Amino acid sequence: MANNLLIVVLLVQSSLVAGIDINRVRKQVASYKDVANRIIDLSLNGAAQNQSYNRLATFTDKFGYRLAGSQNLEDAIDYMLEALKMDQLENVHGENAVVPHWVRGDESAVMLKPRVHKLPMLGLGYSVGTGPQGIKAEVIVVKSFDELEKRATEVPGKIVVYNQDYHGYGISVRYRASGAAKAAKHGAVASLIRSVTPLSVDSPHTGMQDYQSGIKKIPTACITVEDAEMMWRMAQRGEQIEVFLNMSAQNLPNKISRNTVAEIKGSLYPEQTVLVSGHLDSWDVGQGAMDDGGGAFISWQALSLVRQLGLRPKRTLRLVLWTAEEFGGVGSQSYFNEHKAEVDTMSLVMESDIGTFTPTGIQFTGNTNATKVMSEVVQLLKQINASNLDTGGEGTDISPWMKAGVPGASLANMNQQYFYWHHTNGDTMTVQDPVAMNLCSAVWAVTAYVVADLDEVLPRDNHIHVRVALH
Amino acid sequence: MANNLLIVVLLVQSSLVAGIDINRVRKQVASYKDVANRIIDLSLNGAAQNQSYNRLATFTDKFGYRLAGSQNLEDAIDYMLEALKMDQLENVHGENAVVPHWVRGDESAVMLKPRVHKLPMLGLGYSVGTGPQGIKAEVIVVKSFDELEKRATEVPGKIVVYNQDYHGYGISVRYRASGAAKAAKHGAVASLIRSVTPLSVDSPHTGMQDYQSGIKKIPTACITVEDAEMMWRMAQRGEQIEVFLNMSAQNLPNKISRNTVAEIKGSLYPEQTVLVSGHLDSWDVGQGAMDDGGGAFISWQALSLVRQLGLRPKRTLRLVLWTAEEFGGVGSQSYFNEHKAEVDTMSLVMESDIGTFTPTGIQFTGNTNATKVMSEVVQLLKQINASNLDTGGEGTDISPWMKAGVPGASLANMNQQYFYWHHTNGDTMTVQDPVAMNLCSAVWAVTAYVVADLDEVLPRDNHIHVRVALH
Numbered sequence: 001m002a003n004n005l006l007i008v009v010l011l012v013q014s015s016l017v018a019g020i021d022i023n024r025v026r027k028q029v030a031s032y033k034d035v036a037n038r039i040i041d042l043s044l045n046g047a048a049q050n051q052s053y054n055r056l057a058t059f060t061d062k063f064g065y066r067l068a069g070s071q072n073l074e075d076a077i078d079y080m081l082e083a084l085k086m087d088q089l090e091n092v093h094g095e096n097a098v099v100p101h102w103v104r105g106d107e108s109a110v111m112l113k114p115r116v117h118k119l120p121m122l123g124l125g126y127s128v129g130t131g132p133q134g135i136k137a138e139v140i141v142v143k144s145f146d147e148l149e150k151r152a153t154e155v156p157g158k159i160v161v162y163n164q165d166y167h168g169y170g171i172s173v174r175y176r177a178s179g180a181a182k183a184a185k186h187g188a189v190a191s192l193i194r195s196v197t198p199l200s201v202d203s204p205h206t207g208m209q210d211y212q213s214g215i216k217k218i219p220t221a222c223i224t225v226e227d228a229e230m231m232w233r234m235a236q237r238g239e240q241i242e243v244f245l246n247m248s249a250q251n252l253p254n255k256i257s258r259n260t261v262a263e264i265k266g267s268l269y270p271e272q273t274v275l276v277s278g279h280l281d282s283w284d285v286g287q288g289a290m291d292d293g294g295g296a297f298i299s300w301q302a303l304s305l306v307r308q309l310g311l312r313p314k315r316t317l318r319l320v321l322w323t324a325e326e327f328g329g330v331g332s333q334s335y336f337n338e339h340k341a342e343v344d345t346m347s348l349v350m351e352s353d354i355g356t357f358t359p360t361g362i363q364f365t366g367n368t369n370a371t372k373v374m375s376e377v378v379q380l381l382k383q384i385n386a387s388n389l390d391t392g393g394e395g396t397d398i399s400p401w402m403k404a405g406v407p408g409a410s411l412a413n414m415n416q417q418y419f420y421w422h423h424t425n426g427d428t429m430t431v432q433d434p435v436a437m438n439l440c441s442a443v444w445a446v447t448a449y450v451v452a453d454l455d456e457v458l459p460r461d462n463h464i465h466v467r468v469a470l471h
Numbered sequence: 472m473a474n475n476l477l478i479v480v481l482l483v484q485s486s487l488v489a490g491i492d493i494n495r496v497r498k499q500v501a502s503y504k505d506v507a508n509r510i511i512d513l514s515l516n517g518a519a520q521n522q523s524y525n526r527l528a529t530f531t532d533k534f535g536y537r538l539a540g541s542q543n544l545e546d547a548i549d550y551m552l553e554a555l556k557m558d559q560l561e562n563v564h565g566e567n568a569v570v571p572h573w574v575r576g577d578e579s580a581v582m583l584k585p586r587v588h589k590l591p592m593l594g595l596g597y598s599v600g601t602g603p604q605g606i607k608a609e610v611i612v613v614k615s616f617d618e619l620e621k622r623a624t625e626v627p628g629k630i631v632v633y634n635q636d637y638h639g640y641g642i643s644v645r646y647r648a649s650g651a652a653k654a655a656k657h658g659a660v661a662s663l664i665r666s667v668t669p670l671s672v673d674s675p676h677t678g679m680q681d682y683q684s685g686i687k688k689i690p691t692a693c694i695t696v697e698d699a700e701m702m703w704r705m706a707q708r709g710e711q712i713e714v715f716l717n718m719s720a721q722n723l724p725n726k727i728s729r730n731t732v733a734e735i736k737g738s739l740y741p742e743q744t745v746l747v748s749g750h751l752d753s754w755d756v757g758q759g760a761m762d763d764g765g766g767a768f769i770s771w772q773a774l775s776l777v778r779q780l781g782l783r784p785k786r787t788l789r790l791v792l793w794t795a796e797e798f799g800g801v802g803s804q805s806y807f808n809e810h811k812a813e814v815d816t817m818s819l820v821m822e823s824d825i826g827t828f829t830p831t832g833i834q835f836t837g838n839t840n841a842t843k844v845m846s847e848v849v850q851l852l853k854q855i856n857a858s859n860l861d862t863g864g865e866g867t868d869i870s871p872w873m874k875a876g877v878p879g880a881s882l883a884n885m886n887q888q889y890f891y892w893h894h895t896n897g898d899t900m901t902v903q904d905p906v907a908m909n910l911c912s913a914v915w916a917v918t919a920y921v922v923a924d925l926d927e928v929l930p931r932d933n934h935i936h937v938r939v940a941l942h
Contacts (some may be wrong), residue, residue: 117535203895225901429700
């Protein structure tokens with residue numbers, strides 16, 4: 001998942017306003033118990049056991065990481081289109097989207113003073129390079145933006161190293177996102193940011209960053225927690241620190257990529273849709289197996305399980321595997337722009353992009369009546385201990401729909417260690433567990449199927465508060 | 472800590488056989504309550520607060536890692552000798568020890584088939600190199616030595632990749648220790664071993680390995696858990712895997728290094744000794760701040776706290792900072808060979824080499840009467856929740872003394888995450904916590920001081936069972 005720093009409260013109009021009879025809903029949802037159990041059994045014990053894990057392993061072992069703008073991602077999309085057709089899903093096709101084409105190139109950083117020490121690092125998305133001669137400069141280490149502001153006169157000509165403490169991803173990612181711009185404003189020549197993680201084994205993390213218009217673009221990268229802390233200690237002792245940074249990163253002209261789409265057409269209201277999604281692109285590290293291979297493949301599996309059982313809900317189930325999420329939800333925004341006429345017929349948008357560890361239920365954002373319906377739906381997941389209904393259904397790729405009033409759902413899971421591997425070379429199949437993925441697929445399939453098959457679309461109203469998550 | 476695979480049960484003679492009056496011991500140990508509290512207070516809240524952490528940070532930030540045989544380790548030893556003198560300890564000196572001189576040199580591994588993928592790796596101690604042309608070979612992946620034996624006819628000419636599961640360090644380290652020899656026996660040209668750790672962020676771990684006499688020495692390294700698992704999955708799918716391995720590792724002629732010694736001479740029985748120790752050498756990764764900077768510096772701190780309080784126990788407190796532990800307790804064995812005449816006057820040998828996280832007490836190995844005494848001593852640590860007396864006092868560097876019948880103690884601490892960073896570039900000051908080190912120093916100082924000041928030496932008998940720990 002990319003980072004998204006907006007907190008948006010929107011007042012939107014919707015044509016779908018409904019009251020509900022909770023007893024009727026309860027009874028209706030309860031009638032899905034058998035079909036829910038069949039889905040769960042197929043995923044956990046049946047022919048589809050470990051299928052999402054095995055499909056993802058085959059895919060990620062074959063392609064590795066899949067950076068937006070790369071030929072490798074397009075090859076991976078071709079593979080997926082073929083795989084979805086082979087899985088007998090319907091209306092399988094790609095939809096073009098214009099995406100950024102940033103390339104990392106060779107990069108390295110070395111501390112030269114007070115002693116020579118190689119600094120493992122990863123350049124950040126959209127970063128410019130240093131030029132072929134690199135940048136050799138003295139370092140100033142700060143713990144916060146406040147400290148940077150207070151010491152602004154010391155910054156010109158230096159490399160700013162941020163050694164911010166970790167106070168959770170949502171807070172600490174601000175240093176990765178805007179550290180370069182804030183340093184450049186005071187005349188820094190580059191910025192190195194402590195990786196945003198609660199645990200490190202000398203592991204640099206990459207991610208997106210935003211330059212500010214009117215402020216010089218300077219090269220920027222993440223270094224390890226270990227090295228940021230070491231340089232901070234050295235600076236506290238009054239030692240002079242010098243670093244040589246070499247980055248050949250480039251922002252090349254945009255490319256055409258594709259969102260990958262497949263469906264199970266609705267039997268009664270084919271024009272109404274439950275959208276199930278994850279993103280297929282990744283950073284250019286690891287295998288992108290966690291971020292967001294897991295989310296993409298349990299979303300495929302949700303439709304696959306329904307198809308394997310020969311089920312066809314009243315509404316259409318639509319799988320979308322987004323492109324270029326990591327560069328700021330680029331593919332999903334493009335898709336929304338093309339499809340926004342469907343806002344009124346979009347019943348629910350679902351996105352899994354915060355891990356596919358052991359699931360605990362669904363995170364949901366919708367109005368009171370919709371929440372009541374979803375509270376009943378998750379009861380169908382009690383036998384697999386995934387019947388929690390939490391708040392926070394938002395996600396980068398479904399946020400355009402949610403801002404337009406569509407209810408949204410995310411997969412709640414035991415992702416406490418997610419940021420250990422987020423945007424690192426450790427984001428591989430080792431993080432994934434087949435049993436957890438069986439469970440996630442079942443949660444995702446039951447939720448999507450039942451919502452798509454209920455007599456009525458999920459209620460919504462004209463006052464919806466969307467808080468875009470900090471991913 | 473190095474690995475040591477021996478399990479030894481010894482029957483030894485000792486001149487010190489004593490019965491104890493437990494009530495008298497209890498009363499005597501309880502009389503140290505005030506002095507124990509003064510030590511604890513000095514370490515936690517007084518002038519020595521954070522001293523061991525700060526001393527270690529200054530040291531490791533200055534020298535980084537300290538491989539046996541390197542000039543950097545000798546410079547670090549010179550620094551320590553000076554620091555111990557500055558700290559007003561007595562009889563500060565180095566004692567020569569002949570140590571191996573293995574150098575890693577440049578090294579790299581790349582998977583060439585089924586796709587090109589760089590394999591992060593770390594060559595293992597004593598490994599030979601590949602020669603300048605490297606080794607390009609097909610891979611056979613096995614999960615166990617049993618599988619290797621069963622598939623022995625497939626091994627000739629191949630690189631053996633071990634993807635053993637992690638069943639705790641003590642068990643799984645056998646693959647690192649003897650994987651090369653077992654593979655070479657069947658004609659392998661190199662071996663790559665899954666790093667021995669319960670958690671990985673694409674992190675290779677190094678360590679020692681043992682060739683077998685009469686079997687060809689082949690290059691051997693650890694790769695990451697992620698890559699071992701990936702190649703195993705690929706092999707399960709029937710894909711052909713090819714790896715190019717390049718290692719310029721060399722075993723050079725032995726060097727002279729030094730064990731670093733300092734004392735507080737005993738007031739009444741100066742010839743009797745409590746030995747407090749950790750090792751100063753490290754692998755050539757990270758900063759060696761955990762393995763074993765922490766153990767070495769809380770051992771220094773134990774004597775330093777006693778000295779700062781102006782205390783002088785009846786027996787001598789002797790600090791020894793071992794050299795070349797990582798190559799198999801080389802420095803400590805050399806020291807024992809020179810000092811074994813002191814076996815009868817050595818009251819207790821203490822070693823901290825399994826982490827300096829929050830302490831829980833002491834691990835102790837001695838006879839029943841000695842255990843009774845130590846059970847009383849740890850009561851003095853109740854106020855800091857470190858009054859557990861566990862079994863398992865053994866450690867690589869004190870094992871020669873323990874085999875000769877001397878009771879031994881190790882620092883019990885909450886080291887559940889120890890192997891995340893063990894022998895990796897993540898072994899840095901980031902792992903250490905100043906408050907935990909204050910507590911560890913207090914535990915170590917109170918234990919050493921009280922045992923050195925009791926009216927009688929710790930009981931021992933002529934039947935002592937020493938099980939050398941798998942470190």
